[in-house]
Each structure stands twice: as structure tokens, then as C-alpha cells.
Amino acid sequence: xxxxxxxxxxxxxxxxxxxxxxxxxxxxxxxxxxxxxxxxxxxxxxxxxxxxxxxxxxxxxxxxxxxxxxxxxxx
Numbered sequence: 113x114x115x116x117x118x119x120x121x122x123x124x125x126x127x128x129x130x131x132x133x134x135x136x137x138x139x140x141x142x143x144x145x146x147x148x149x150x151x152x153x154x155x156x157x158x159x160x161x162x163x164x165x166x167x168x169x170x171x172x173x174x175x176x177x178x179x180x181x182x183x184x185x186x187x
Contacts, residue, residue: 118176124183138175149173160185 120136127133131144135152142152155178156169168181 119178121180121182124181135172135177137177138172140172140174
């Protein structure tokens with residue numbers, strides 16, 4: 113059974129910077145530049161019918177929180 117308290121939503125339109133943000137639970141830096149999967153692992157990619165990225169679901173490797181990243185269409 114999944115612990116629902118470790119599920120978060122991060123809206124990229126509500127953060128400053130170039131896409132980096134802190135894990136809402138443990139504070140680990142999540143960066144789109146990190147291709148090593150050291151900090152997080154991509155769980156799911158959701159696309160719109162027109163091919164635009166709608167949502168990215170990742171898992172923090174430090175605290176195992178699930179983070180839904182939204183706000184791609186506004187970028």
C-alpha cells in the first residue's frame with residue numbers, strides 16, 4: 113500500500129529559477145540537468161494529445177517521495 117503522505121505536486125510556474133527545486137519532504141535538489149538518476153528516478157511521463165509534455169512523475173531517491181511535476185505547458 114502506498115503512503116499517500118509522501119505524494120507531492122510541484123508546479124513549475126510557481127517556482128523561480130531554471131527548473132531546479134527542492135524535494136518537498138527532504139529538501140534534496142531536483143535538477144533537470146541531472147541525468148545520473150542519483151537524486152531522482154522518472155516514474156511516468158504524461159503527454160497531451162498534441163505531443164506536449166503535461167506532467168512528469170518522479171521518485172526522490174533520498175526519501176522515496178513521489179513528486180508530480182506540472183506546469184510544462186506554460187514554459
